[in-house]
Each structure stands twice: as structure tokens, then as C-alpha cells.
Amino acid sequence: MDEDSDEALMLAYGKGDAQAFETLYGRYRTALYRYFQRHVGDAVMANDLYQDCWEKVIGARARYDARAPFRAWLFRIAHNLHVDHYRSRKPTEPLPPGLTETEEETTLPPELLADPDRARRFRAAVNALPEAQRDAISLRLDAGLGLEDIARVTGVGPETAKSRLRYATRALKQVLQP
Amino acid sequence: MSQDPRKPSDPPTLSRADQEEVPGEVQDAWRAMEAAEPPDLLDQRILNRARAAVNTENDVQPEVMGSKRPWSFGWLHAATTTAVMVLGVTLLLQVRDQAPGSGERPTPSAGAAAPAATQEAAPPDVADRFSAGNTPDARSSRIPSAAPEETLEALNSGTTSAASDIAPITANEPNPITEKEAADPVFHRALQLDQAPVYDAAAEGSPTPDALPTPEAWLEDIRMQAAEGELEAAREALEAFRAAWPDYPIPENLLLAEPHS
Numbered sequence: 001m002d003e004d005s006d007e008a009l010m011l012a013y014g015k016g017d018a019q020a021f022e023t024l025y026g027r028y029r030t031a032l033y034r035y036f037q038r039h040v041g042d043a044v045m046a047n048d049l050y051q052d053c054w055e056k057v058i059g060a061r062a063r064y065d066a067r068a069p070f071r072a073w074l075f076r077i078a079h080n081l082h083v084d085h086y087r088s089r090k091p092t093e094p095l096p097p098g099l100t101e102t103e104e105e106t107t108l109p110p111e112l113l114a115d116p117d118r119a120r121r122f123r124a125a126v127n128a129l130p131e132a133q134r135d136a137i138s139l140r141l142d143a144g145l146g147l148e149d150i151a152r153v154t155g156v157g158p159e160t161a162k163s164r165l166r167y168a169t170r171a172l173k174q175v176l177q178p
Numbered sequence: 179m180s181q182d183p184r185k186p187s188d189p190p191t192l193s194r195a196d197q198e199e200v201p202g203e204v205q206d207a208w209r210a211m212e213a214a215e216p217p218d219l220l221d222q223r224i225l226n227r228a229r230a231a232v233n234t235e236n237d238v239q240p241e242v243m244g245s246k247r248p249w250s251f252g253w254l255h256a257a258t259t260t261a262v263m264v265l266g267v268t269l270l271l272q273v274r275d276q277a278p279g280s281g282e283r284p285t286p287s288a289g290a291a292a293p294a295a296t297q298e299a300a301p302p303d304v305a306d307r308f309s310a311g312n313t314p315d316a317r318s319s320r321i322p323s324a325a326p327e328e329t330l331e332a333l334n335s336g337t338t339s340a341a342s343d344i345a346p347i348t349a350n351e352p353n354p355i356t357e358k359e360a361a362d363p364v365f366h367r368a369l370q371l372d373q374a375p376v377y378d379a380a381a382e383g384s385p386t387p388d389a390l391p392t393p394e395a396w397l398e399d400i401r402m403q404a405a406e407g408e409l410e411a412a413r414e415a416l417e418a419f420r421a422a423w424p425d426y427p428i429p430e431n432l433l434l435a436e437p438h439s
Contacts, residue, residue, distance in 0.1 A: 013232070016232045017232070018229040018232050021228040021229075021232075022225060022228070025221075025224065025225060025228070029215070029216055029221065030213075030215060030216075033213075033215065033216045034213045037213055037214065038213075047216070047220055050220065051220060051223065051224060054224045054227075055224075055227060056424040056425070058227055058228050059231075059424075060425065061231070073425055076425045076427065077424050077425045080420060080426075080427070081424070083428070084417075084420055087413075087416075119207070119210060119211070122207045122210075122211070123211055126208075126211070137200070137208070140200060141200065141205060141209070147199075152427065154427070155428060155429060162199075165199060165200070166199065169199065169201065172204045172207070172208075173203070173204055176203050176204065176207055
């Protein structure tokens with residue numbers, strides 16, 4: 001195993017090497033922060049989740065199994081925190097539509113498509129995506145995970161992950177059309 | 179390793195197949211969306227926590243072993259040691275009261291180490307091994323008499339090396355442990371849990387996975403609870419599960435069943 005690999009660094013941290021954690025942190029801080037930002041509108045909450053996620057990494061350092069890619073492991077923790085966030089916010093209500101079950105074509109609101117500002121249109125479309133689809137594309141583009149890892153992280157089959165990604169991509173592509 | 183921790187991470191690279199699934203224009207637009215960096219203060223706080231976690235681990239001090247630190251498992255060792263000592267002393271006192279010839283042969287640790295029914299049959303050298311120098315504090319009546327130190331060590335470490343030294347156990351001894359049990363970490367855990375304080379996942383914050391059921395079994399329990407309509411209990415159990423296994427994927431049917439049913 002390459003000693004600079006994420007997995008080697010995490011193992012080193014598990015053995016007490018704080019510097020290894022700092023390197024890992026530097027590699028993933030932006031990606032992880034953006035992941036939470038995409039899902040949680042509230043900046044304070046995004047900060048909290050981000051911090052919680054790293055604290056869980058710190059707490060679980062001795063349990064880390066290097067057979068699991070660090071990147072996927074980290075984002076699995078992040079995904080679970082994301083799900084828990086909704087659950088704790090409104091424990092008596094169902095999870096947001098699409099957080100777990102939607103594998104459907106996304107229909108964006110017509111007024112969104114009418115916005116002349118391309119960037120704003122795109123951002124609105126991202127926010128309008130069902131959670132599961134946004135999660136899938138964020139895990140792909142922010143976290144850099146492959147389909148198999150996205151499936152593992154979100155606890156679904158690869159085909160489901162693929163569908164979610166395909167629908168999200170299709171919807172976002174639609175708003176980029178001139 | 180001396181990389182600036184706040185250096186922006188490299189953009190994730192996608193395989194060709196992945197790139198084909200997410201067109202370049204979508205990727206560009208995605209990355210063009212404004213996204214802030216984590217605040218410096220937050221970076222610093224997390225890095226401090228990470229350092230503190232390993233620093234406290236590297237210099238374990240007796241006075242902090244029982245303190246409320248979510249990163250430490252020192253309490254487990256302290257609790258186990260205390261429980262074993264209390265058990266040893268209790269057994270010593272019991273054997274002293276019950277043994278008929280205890281006045282003639284005041285070897286409390288021998289009584290503690292070997293069951294009363296086997297004391298007479300025990301050869302002198304075996305009895306001597308448990309007299310002077312072998313305090314009864316860490317002995318259990320369920321641990322056979324031949325090699326108590328090694329046996330206890332085997333139980334503590336979960337290894338099998340010392341278990342082979344265990345002497346035969348008489349039929350009179352209630353519920354004796356076998357070699358297999360002595361070597362079995364699960365059995366050892368049960369012994370510890372018998373004596374140690376009840377584990378409180380919520381209070382501890384960073385639980386010991388060994389003290390918990392397997393994730394699969396735990397989730398199955400939660401699923402059963404939800405199916406039986408005990409939603410509040412299922413929710414609480416799920417939260418405890420999350421605390422213990424933050425990285426374990428929750429099956430979707432459980433996610434769906436829990437809030438809806």
C-alpha cells in the first residue's frame with residue numbers, strides 16, 4: 001500500500017499519527033464541505049454536519065478497515081449524517097421525497113426553465129432535484145465516487161444508483177440548453 | 179506529510195465511463211456553482227480534536243482513565259479490573275466461611291482458585307502455587323486451579339495460548355468453563371459484562387464495537403421493533419445504532435418503514 005494513500009494515512013492516524021490526519025483532512029475538506037452544502041441550505045447546519053462527520057472519523061479511527069476505500073468510507077459517514085439530519089429535524093415526518101425511494105424521471109418546474117440566467121437556472125435545478133438524485137450526483141461530482149461506491153454509500157444496488165445519476169444528469173442537462 | 183491541511187483538494191477524477199454518464203457541460207456547471215470553503219475556525223477546531231484524540235491516547239494516565247472522554251476506552255479496563263478484584267475478594271470471603279478445615283490451612287487464594295470440592299484432591303504443589311504471592315484479587319472460582327494467572331491472561335486477551343494449561347474440572351463444580359470457552363472472546367465479554375457497569379452507548383458517545391451486537395443483528399432487532407409498531411423504541415435504537423456504527427449503511431426498507439409505519 002502506498003504510504004501516501006488515503007488508506008495508509010488513515011491507518012497511520014489510527015495508530016496515533018496526527019500529521020497523517022492533517023494530510024487527509026487537507027485532501028477532503030473541500031469536497032466534504034461542498035457535499036453538505038449541496039444538501040443543507042443552512043450554513044450553520046452544514047458546518048455542524050461537517051464537523052460531526054470528521055468527529056466520527058476521529059472516533060472510528062481504530063476501527064477503520066483499509067480494505068474499504070477511505071473516500072467511500074468518509075462519504076458513507078457523511079451520507080448517514082445527512083439522512084440522520086432529516087430524521088432528527090422532523091422525526092415524525094416521512095423523509096423528504098426522493099431521499100430513499102425515488103427512481104423517477106425528474107420534471108423541473110417550467111418557471112425554473114424560463115429563467116434567462118443560466119447559472120441561476122442550473123442552481124435552481126440542482127435544488128429541485130429529488131434528494132436521492134442530488135445525493136448521487138453530488139457523490140459523483142463532489143466526492144468523486146464511482147457508481148459502485150455510490151451504491152455502497154447510499155445502500156442501494158448499482159442499477160438504482162445508476163438510474164438516479166442518469167435522471168439527475170438528464171434534468172440538469174435540460175436546464176443548460178440554450 | 180507536512181502538507182498544508184487547508185490546501186484545496188484535487189478535483190475528483192472520473193473514469194471515462196463515468197465521464198460519459200455525466201456530460202462535461204453538467205460537470206462544468208456543477209463546479210461553477212459557488213461553494214464556500216470550511217471556515218478557518220472550523221478547520222482549526224477539527225484538527226485540534228484530531229490531535230487531542232491521539233495525544234490522550236498516547237499518554238494514558240491513571241487519573242484520566244475514568245473520565246468522560248468520547249475517544250477513550252480506558253474506563254473499560256478500569257471497570258474490568260475493579261470488577262475482577264471485587265469478585266475475587268467476595269469469593270475469598272465465601273470460601274473462608276464455608277471451608278471446613280479453613281482454620282488449619284489458611285490459604286485463601288487456594289480456596290478462591292480451586293473449588294471447595296476439589297481442595298482435598300489438589301496436590302500440595304498446586305495448592306502452594308496459590309498461596310503466597312498469588313493474591314486472590316484477580317481470581318475467579320470459575321477459573322480452574324492449574325494456571326490461574328495464565329488463564330486470566332488468556333481470558334483478558336482472548337487468546338488460546340494459556341487455555342491449554344487449564345486443569346480438569348471436577349463434576350461437582352457448577353457451570354465450569356471449558357478450554358474453548360476460556361479462549362472465546364465472546365465468553366470473556368459475557369464474563370466482563372456480568373461484572374462491569376452496564377454499557378450506555380448514548381452516554382459514552384464512542385462505543386466499543388465489541389460490546390455491541392453485530393450490526394446485522396442489531397438492525398434486525400430494530401426492524402422487528404418497527405414491524406411490531408414500537409416506533410419510538412425503533413427510532414431510539416436506530417439512533418444508538420448510528421452512534422455506534424456511523425458508517426454502516428441502513429437498509430432502505432428500514433429507513434422507509436421507520437418514519438412511515
